[in-house]
Amino acid sequence: MTQPKSPPSKSHGRKAVRPTLTPQPLMTDTPDLHDVWRASVITLFPEMFPGVLGGSLTGRALKDGKWQLDTVHLRDFGEGRHRNVDDTPAGGGAGMVLRADIMGRAIEHALRKGPGPLIYLSPRGRRFDQAMARSLATTPGAIFICGRFEGLDQRVIEHYGITEVSLGDFVMTGGELAAQAVIDATVRLLPGVLGNEASAEEESFSNGLLEHPHYTKPADWHGHKIPDVLLSGHHGEIAKWRQAQSEAITRARRPDLWEAWLAQQG
Numbered sequence: 001m002t003q004p005k006s007p008p009s010k011s012h013g014r015k016a017v018r019p020t021l022t023p024q025p026l027m028t029d030t031p032d033l034h035d036v037w038r039a040s041v042i043t044l045f046p047e048m049f050p051g052v053l054g055g056s057l058t059g060r061a062l063k064d065g066k067w068q069l070d071t072v073h074l075r076d077f078g079e080g081r082h083r084n085v086d087d088t089p090a091g092g093g094a095g096m097v098l099r100a101d102i103m104g105r106a107i108e109h110a111l112r113k114g115p116g117p118l119i120y121l122s123p124r125g126r127r128f129d130q131a132m133a134r135s136l137a138t139t140p141g142a143i144f145i146c147g148r149f150e151g152l153d154q155r156v157i158e159h160y161g162i163t164e165v166s167l168g169d170f171v172m173t174g175g176e177l178a179a180q181a182v183i184d185a186t187v188r189l190l191p192g193v194l195g196n197e198a199s200a201e202e203e204s205f206s207n208g209l210l211e212h213p214h215y216t217k218p219a220d221w222h223g224h225k226i227p228d229v230l231l232s233g234h235h236g237e238i239a240k241w242r243q244a245q246s247e248a249i250t251r252a253r254r255p256d257l258w259e260a261w262l263a264q265q266g
């Protein structure tokens with residue numbers, strides 16, 4: 001079989017970026033950037049990174065050294081000829097479990113590279129939300145543990161006081177997608193990452209409400225018109241309309257957020 005041709009590289013002004021399946025030169029193995037938020041990811045699939053984090057705003061910010069990313073390959077800490085990292089569950093049952101001793105060595109290695117809370121992406125964890133992203137953005141960085149198979153030996157979770165974080169009530173095959181989602185949501189809150197800082201202040205969850213709808217050109221699309229108030233140029237009326245929309249959407253779609261917002265208003 002012939003290898004597919006690599007797509008042409010694109011210039012983003014600072015550095016040429018070529019989509020590739022191999023780990024990106026954007027990522028560093030050495031903590032050479034001081035005072036820069038760092039994500040260390042323990043994974044059996046380091047080639048999955050930076051993944052989506054290498055594109056768009058997060059990718060540009062990574063290139064510009066506004067945050068840093070490295071992976072710790074769990075397989076490097078495995079045992080035997082095949083560098084095994086998992087074994088059968090104690091007590092029997094289906095699947096395999098990631099071994100505590102092997103994950104422990106990977107965690108020690110990651111902790112030597114940089115500090116930060118230890119986060120295990122897990123469907124049993126606390127549901128990830130914007131408040132968690134905001135809180136993570138105030139840390140020096142975090143170590144993300146991506147599970148596979150049936151997950152991680154419980155003893156390593158308790159020994160290191162690892163926080164379990166879930167992306168939602170569904171089960172994926174591994175923690176890598178979840179880690180990228182959490183890192184993306186956090187990195188965009190770091191200073192200087194979003195071009196327009198105001199947009200992070202106005203978007204969904206920032207004030208406890210879902211965001212109002214957006215419109216742009218054309219003014220009339222298939223007979224659907226942009227609400228008149230948005231074309232009025234009256235900033236006070238526009239702000240009032242957007243607030244009312246935000247409240248109505250939150251009330252209809254997310255009664256939990258709506259109740260919390262009402263309570264906050266006193």
Ligand SMILES: C[S@@+](CC[C@H](N)C(=O)[O-])C[C@H]1O[C@@H](n2cnc3c(N)ncnc32)[C@H](O)[C@@H]1O
Pocket residue numbers: 120121122123124145146147148149150151152165166167168169170171172173174175176178
């Ligand atoms: C097949 S899952 C293991 C599911 C586990 N046996 C359970 O029932 O809770 C393998 C790995 O995928 C990741 N994962 C799956 N779903 C996830 C979710 N909703 N949020 C975060 N991580 C998830 C975790 O790292 C997990 O260890």
